[in-house]
Each structure stands twice: as C-alpha cells, then as structure tokens.
Amino acid sequence: MIGLESVSYRFPRAETYAIQDLTLHINRGECVMITGPSGAGKTTLGLAAAGILAHEYGGKKEGPVRINGKDVMDYPDLSSLSAQIGMVFDDPEAQLIFTSVEEEILSALERRGLSADDVEFRYRTILEMTHLASLKDRPPHTLSGGQKQRLVLATTLALTTDILILDEPTAELDETGTTALLEILKNLKKQGRTIILIEHKFRKMRELVDTLVVMEGGKIRAIGAPDEVIGDPQVQDIVIPDFKELNQTGRNALGDVRVPVITVNGLSHSYDRIHALNNIDLSIYPGEFIAFVGENGSGKTTLIKHFNELLHPTAGEVMVLGKDTRGMFIAELSRDVGMVFQNPDHMFFADTVYEEIAFGIENLGLENRDAIIEHTLADARLLPAKDLYPRWLSRGERQRLAIACVLAMQPKVIVLDEPTTGLDGRESREVMAILKELQYQGHTIIIVTHSKEIAADVADRVITMDHGKIVSDTGRRSR
Amino acid sequence: MSEILQFVQKDGIFHRLNTLTKILFVIVVSIISVFTISIPLLLLVLAVLLLLAAFGHLHREIFGQFFLIAMMSVIMIGLAVITLPNGSVIGSLVPEQVPAIGGSIPITLGGFLLGVIMALRFAVLVIAVQLFIISTRPRDLIHTLERLRVPIDFTLMFVIALRFISTLQIEGKRIQEAQLARGYNPGSGVGGKIQRLIPIMVPLVSNALSRANVLGLTIDIRGYRTRERTILQEPGLAGWDYIAGCLMVIVSIGFFAALLIRMI
Numbered sequence: 001m002i003g004l005e006s007v008s009y010r011f012p013r014a015e016t017y018a019i020q021d022l023t024l025h026i027n028r029g030e031c032v033m034i035t036g037p038s039g040a041g042k043t044t045l046g047l048a049a050a051g052i053l054a055h056e057y058g059g060k061k062e063g064p065v066r067i068n069g070k071d072v073m074d075y076p077d078l079s080s081l082s083a084q085i086g087m088v089f090d091d092p093e094a095q096l097i098f099t100s101v102e103e104e105i106l107s108a109l110e111r112r113g114l115s116a117d118d119v120e121f122r123y124r125t126i127l128e129m130t131h132l133a134s135l136k137d138r139p140p141h142t143l144s145g146g147q148k149q150r151l152v153l154a155t156t157l158a159l160t161t162d163i164l165i166l167d168e169p170t171a172e173l174d175e176t177g178t179t180a181l182l183e184i185l186k187n188l189k190k191q192g193r194t195i196i197l198i199e200h201k202f203r204k205m206r207e208l209v210d211t212l213v214v215m216e217g218g219k220i221r222a223i224g225a226p227d228e229v230i231g232d233p234q235v236q237d238i239v240i241p242d243f244k245e246l247n248q249t250g251r252n253a254l255g256d257v258r259v260p261v262i263t264v265n266g267l268s269h270s271y272d273r274i275h276a277l278n279n280i281d282l283s284i285y286p287g288e289f290i291a292f293v294g295e296n297g298s299g300k301t302t303l304i305k306h307f308n309e310l311l312h313p314t315a316g317e318v319m320v321l322g323k324d325t326r327g328m329f330i331a332e333l334s335r336d337v338g339m340v341f342q343n344p345d346h347m348f349f350a351d352t353v354y355e356e357i358a359f360g361i362e363n364l365g366l367e368n369r370d371a372i373i374e375h376t377l378a379d380a381r382l383l384p385a386k387d388l389y390p391r392w393l394s395r396g397e398r399q400r401l402a403i404a405c406v407l408a409m410q411p412k413v414i415v416l417d418e419p420t421t422g423l424d425g426r427e428s429r430e431v432m433a434i435l436k437e438l439q440y441q442g443h444t445i446i447i448v449t450h451s452k453e454i455a456a457d458v459a460d461r462v463i464t465m466d467h468g469k470i471v472s473d474t475g476r477r478s479r
Numbered sequence: 480m481s482e483i484l485q486f487v488q489k490d491g492i493f494h495r496l497n498t499l500t501k502i503l504f505v506i507v508v509s510i511i512s513v514f515t516i517s518i519p520l521l522l523l524v525l526a527v528l529l530l531l532a533a534f535g536h537l538h539r540e541i542f543g544q545f546f547l548i549a550m551m552s553v554i555m556i557g558l559a560v561i562t563l564p565n566g567s568v569i570g571s572l573v574p575e576q577v578p579a580i581g582g583s584i585p586i587t588l589g590g591f592l593l594g595v596i597m598a599l600r601f602a603v604l605v606i607a608v609q610l611f612i613i614s615t616r617p618r619d620l621i622h623t624l625e626r627l628r629v630p631i632d633f634t635l636m637f638v639i640a641l642r643f644i645s646t647l648q649i650e651g652k653r654i655q656e657a658q659l660a661r662g663y664n665p666g667s668g669v670g671g672k673i674q675r676l677i678p679i680m681v682p683l684v685s686n687a688l689s690r691a692n693v694l695g696l697t698i699d700i701r702g703y704r705t706r707e708r709t710i711l712q713e714p715g716l717a718g719w720d721y722i723a724g725c726l727m728v729i730v731s732i733g734f735f736a737a738l739l740i741r742m743i
Contacts, residue, residue, distance in 0.1 A: 098617050112702070349682050
C-alpha cells in the first residue's frame with residue numbers, strides 16, 4: 001500500500017540528511033510503529049510516507065515513494081493525495097481551526113464529496129467512535145490534551161482515508177487517554193485501515209503493532225516483528241527504558257527530616273466555578289524525590305504551581321522553607337523553588353545555550369556567573385552544545401537545557417511538570433539520571449508524570465491525585 | 480482569562496440572525512460612524528449597540544473589553560490634542576504649576592473634540608465587529624463569505640486569525656509563567672518594559688511560526704482550499720432577518736438624507 005525505495009531527504013540549507021536510504025513496505029491493514037530517539041528522522045519518514053515532503057518541502061529528495069502503486073509525484077497536489085492518506089501531526093493545537101468540536105469535524109467531512117446524508121451519518125459515527133459526543137459544542141482550546149488529540153484524530157477520520165499516519169498521538173495523554181486512543185486504533189485496524197504510528201510508548205501499544213521500525217540517525221536501525229526487534233539489547237535500550245538501575249543503594253539523599261521544605265495546609269483552589277484543588281494537606285521534606293501521578297485534570301499541575309506562587313490559594317496556605325508564600329514575589333520564591341514546565345520551548349529566547357542559562361542567574365543577581373554556568377552545563381551534560389542556538393537542539397537536549405536553566409538558579413527544590421514528554425527511552429533515562437544525581441546532591445525533586453515506570457522505579461514517594469484530592473501517598477519515609 | 484473575539488454559544492437576537500444580516504449590520508454601523516462627525520449621533524449609536532448587546536445576552540463579553548476601549552480612547556484623544564491643535568485653548572497637558580515646562584502642550588477645543596470623535600468611532604466599530612464575531616460560528620462565516628464570492632484564501636486567513644487569538648493569549652500566559660519562574664522581572668519605565676518583552680515575545684513568535692507550517696499542511700490535507708463543499712441544511716433568512724434588514728435600510732436612508740440636507 002505504501003512503498004519507499006532507498007528514500008533519502010535533506011532539508012534546505014541542512015548539511016546532513018534527515019533520513020537516509022530508507023526502504024520500507026507497508027501492507028494494507030498493517031500497523032507499523034516507528035520509534036527511536038528525537039532527531040532520528042521519525043517525523044520526516046512520516047512526512048515522506050504521506051507524500052508531504054514531495055509536494056510541500058524543498059530540499060534534496062532521492063528515491064521514490066509510492067502510495068497504492070502510484071508515485072506520490074504523480075498526484076497533482078496534497079489535496080488529491082489526501083484522498084488516500086490522513087496525517088495527525090504532533091501538535092494538536094495547530095490542527096484545530098474552528099471554534100467548536102462539531103464545526104471542526106463537519107468542516108472536514110464537508111470537503112470529501114459526500115452527500116449531505118452521508119456527511120450526517122459519518123459525523124455521528126465519528127463522534128461515537130472518538131467519544132466526543134458530549135463535547136460537541138465545546139471550543140477546542142478549552143479541551144484537555146487528550147480530548148484535543150481525540151478531536152484531531154476525529155477530523156482525520158473525517159477525511160475517510162484508508163491510511164492513517166499518527167505522529168506521537170499519546171504524547172500528552174494520561175493512562176486512561178492512552179488506553180482510549182488504543183481502543184480507537186484497534187477498532188480502526190479491525191476495519192482494515194493501515195496505520196503508521198510514530199510513538200515512544202511501545203509497551204502500551206504492543207498489542208496493536210505488526211511491524212516495529214526503530215530509527216537512529218536518519219536510518220532504520222532495526223525492523224521486523226516487535227518481539228524479534230526488541231530481542232537486541234541495544235535496541236531494547238532505545239524502545240523500553242529501564243529506570244531501576246537509577247536508584248543507587250547506599251546513597252542517602254535525605255536531609256533534615258524534621259523540617260519540611262514545603263508545607264501545604266488546607267489548600268483549595270478554584271478556577272471560576274471549577275474546584276481544581278480541595279483541602280490539600282501535605283509536607284515535603286529535604287532530599288525527597290516525589291512523583292505526583294493521576295489522570296489529566298486531577299489537580300497535579302495546579303498544586304505544583306502553588307509552590308512558587310504562580311497560583312494563589314483560594315483557601316489555605318503554602319509554606320516554603322517556613323515562609324508563607326502569600327505576599328511573596330515569584331522572583332523571590334524562584335531562589336528556593338525552581339520550576340521546569342512541560343514544554344521547554346516556552347522558555348527559550350536567547351541566541352546560545354550559554355546565554356539562556358545565564359538569564360536566571362542574572363535575574364537573581366548571583367555571583368560567580370560563569371563558574372555556575374560551566375558547572376550546570378556539565379551537570380546537564382550540555383557542555384558540547386553551549387554555543388548552539390537552543391531551538392536547534394533535539395527534544396531531549398532541550399529538556400535538559402530547561403532543567404539546566406532552573407538548576408543554575410540553585411534552588412533547593414526543583415519541580416518538573418512532565419519532564420519526559422516526547423522523549424524516547426534513552427533520553428527519558430538520561431533526564432531521570434540527572435534528576436536522581438541532583439537528589440543525591442541534596443536537592444528536593446518533585447515531578448508530575450504519567451509514567452508508571454518512572455513513578456515506581458525512580459521516585460521514593462508517589463502521591464496520587466484524583467479530582468483535586470490526594471488519594472494515596474506511598475513510600476513516605478517515617479519521620 | 481477573558482477571550483477576545485471568540486464565538487460564544489448563547490441564545491440571543493444576534494445568534495438568531497443570519498450571518499448575511501449581521502454582515503449588513505456591521506457595514507451600516509461602520510458607514511454611519513465613519514461618515515458622521517456628530518458626537519450626539521455617535522453616542523446614540525454606541526448606546527444602541529450596548530442595548531443590543533444586553534438584549535443579545537452578550538453584555539458580559541462586550542464589557543469585558545471596556546478597559547481596552549477606554550485605554551485606546553485616552554490614547555486617541557491624547558494624540559489628537561497633541562498633533563491636531565485647533566480652536567480656542569481650554570487648558571494644557573502639563574499643569575501650570577510644573578516649573579519651567581508648566582503650561583506647555585496646549586489643549587485646544589477643536590483637537591479635543593476631534594479626539595472624542597475618533598475615540599467614539601473606535602468604540603462603535605470595535606463593539607459592532609465584536610457583536611458580529613462572537614455571535615457567528617466560523618463555519619457559517621466561511622459559508623457566507625463563499626456565497627459572497629470572497630476568495631477562500633482570504634476567508635481562511637480571517638477565520639484562522641480569529642481562532643488563533645485565544646491560542647496566542649494562552650501561549651503568552653504560559654510563556655510568562657515560565658519566565659517568571661526564572662526570576663523574570665517585567666521591568667519598569669517604557670524602555671525597560673520594551674527591553675524586558677524580549678523573553679516573552681521571542682518564544683511567542685517562534686512557537687507561532689512553527690505552528691504555521693502544520694496549520695498550512697492541515698488546511699491543504701483537509702481540502703479547504705481546493706475541494707467542493709457538500710451543502711448541508713443551512714439556515715436561510717427568517718423573520719428577524721427581514722425586520723433587521725428593513726430597520727437597517729430605513730436607518731441608512733435617514734442617515735444619508737440627513738447628510739445630504741446638511742450638505743445642501
């Protein structure tokens with residue numbers, strides 16, 4: 001159904017090929033999962049298979065790409081190719097154009113040359129299949145990450161194509177969201193659709209996948225039946241991260257356990273009429289590594305934003321190192337609590353990695369600026385990249401830079417919201433190794449994560465939240 | 480966070496009107512506000528718009544923009560006073576008591592009134608367009624503009640610009656939070672504030688540009704620009720549309736008649 005023969009591609013002005021000498025044949029009804037480190041060429045391969053590279057991008061292209069036996073260049077334009085292929089890109093926000101779920105799906109269906117009755121019928125079917133019926137009047141930008149992903153998938157299903165290419169569709173999804181998406185994809189596969197899935201969550205998607213393609217450095221590192229491919233230990237290292245070895249026995253990270261670094265008393269928070277947090281009590285002690293887990297919308301991010309006063313309590317109080325955060329400035333609190341957000345690209349504005357790290361240090365007026373930066377670069381394993389433009393770095397390197405920017409401000413507590421989003425197994429482990437080392441150096445580490453493996457294997461204490469409340473707090477050491 | 484120029488689901492008179500009627504409404508209001516220099520008439524149009532907003536259950540959204548309109552009005556009056564002095568002097572921008580420069584930058588009656596007219600025009604236009612946009616589904620807007628033979632590229636540009644206002648608002652807030660957590664200080668004084676905008680504006684623009692590529696591909700893949708549309712059951716003109724249309728024709732005739740009589 002899709003065939004790539006020794007396909008290579010180099011972006012305009014790039015010195016190296018993004019993908020090189022790729023040969024791949026995908027049969028009708030097959031599900032192919034493409035995985036590998038960021039920068040390996042996964043998305044470029046997806047764009048090539050969709051015919052988008054051929055029609056919309058400049059640069060140097062070699063080797064034919066065929067869809068249903070016809071070279072993609074023989075299709076007059078992308079619109080005519082879209083009768084065969086639908087693609088879901090990795091940024092759902094950029095693919096939502098209209099102001100309600102209903103409009104978004106109907107607008108895509110209306111352009112497929114269907115009768116009015118057929119449009120209505122397919123609209124109802126898609127709503128049901130993607131579980132969006134109850135949200136049909138909601139503006140897309142008010143949906144959660146998982147709901148947005150489902151909506152983008154719904155609009156792609158509205159294109160009524162036999163081939164679906166999905167680029168990291170579960171990146172922002174929690175366990176329930178990922179399971180829901182998996183069920184939808186299983187259903188589509190049963191209907192005979194061909195699915196190309198660019199993903200990192202191999203374990204979760206295992207039952208769907210017929211062929212696993214592991215990419216590295218623009219080339220196919222391994223291809224075949226999943227069990228066969230992950231039989232190679234080096235490939236397994238990329239596909240399935242193992243965090244267990246990060247917990248080093250014999251190293252004690254706990255500081256003075258009698259005095260909490262953060263104390264939360266009766267904290268509640270409401271957005272308009274929505275109660276996001278409900279009477280939270282919590283103490284966090286020096287040197288702890290805490291993972292907050294829970295479904296999207298359970299209140300995890302709302303809670304951590306109170307630790308540096310980005311949000312003010314509707315009721316209750318938050319104490320950081322014994323000081324009430326009410327009335328304190330965020331800049332003042334950032335000396336004690338560093339916050340790394342989910343998307344590192346929300347931070348970067350400087351011309352070099354070095355200058356980017358310097359920003360926080362200068363804001364706080366810290367002495368020994370250059371020594372701190374050099375030390376931080378080494379800790380974040382970014383010394384070779386110090387003169388590069390931050391946005392040129394891979395996703396994994398950008399995440400490490402985001403951590404370095406905060407680390408350089410020398411806070412006692414480092415809070416990270418979903419630090420492994422969009423990272424492959426190796427990069428996730430690299431980030432976790434840095435955080436674990438920081439914990440052993442005496443920092444208190446707090447992360448929000450959807451990864452069960454990270455929570456179980458890396459964190460000392462796991463706090464589960466649901467509907468704005470803490471429903472379990474395990475692994476807390478006795479005081 | 481209040482959202483600017485986004486469709487809101489309500490059940491009011493504006494939501495019941497056909498998109499074509501609302502386009503006519505914006506045109507009539509725009510013509511009146513641009514052609515008149517009568518402050519009482521502009522105040523009357525403004526009052527009518529506010530009443531219509533209240534009847535259309537859209538007053539909260541309109542009043543949500545009060546600060547922006549008030550701020551722009553002050554700037555416009557200030558600019559008119561400084562750059563277009565005309566007629567008798569009624570005061571000065573710099574109070575007499577200020578040593579050396581006291582009494583400079585005179586406020587003239589003509590300049591002040593011109594500023595007031597510009598501010599009222601601005602308020603009328605902003606409110607009229609906002610009533611139209613927040614009561615019209617983008618899909619209805621696209622369909623109507625298609626029927627009016629507006630090129631689809633222009634229509635999509637307009638709709639996407641509206642849609643991405645809220646995205647940029649949210650994105651800007653996230654970027655500001657990320658920079659505040661790095662000890663970012665929004666700065667003081669005009670120069671300082673402009674200088675300190677860089678950590679916010681650079682990521683905002685860079686992220687928006689990286690999204691533009693995906694957005695363009697999405698539009699092409701979905702065939703908005705090239706494929707024929709299936710015509711679903713679409714609302715036609717109803718009783719309210721005919722009433723509103725007749726009223727707008729009467730108002731327009733009356734306005735132009737008054738304008739001609741004055742000219743004669």
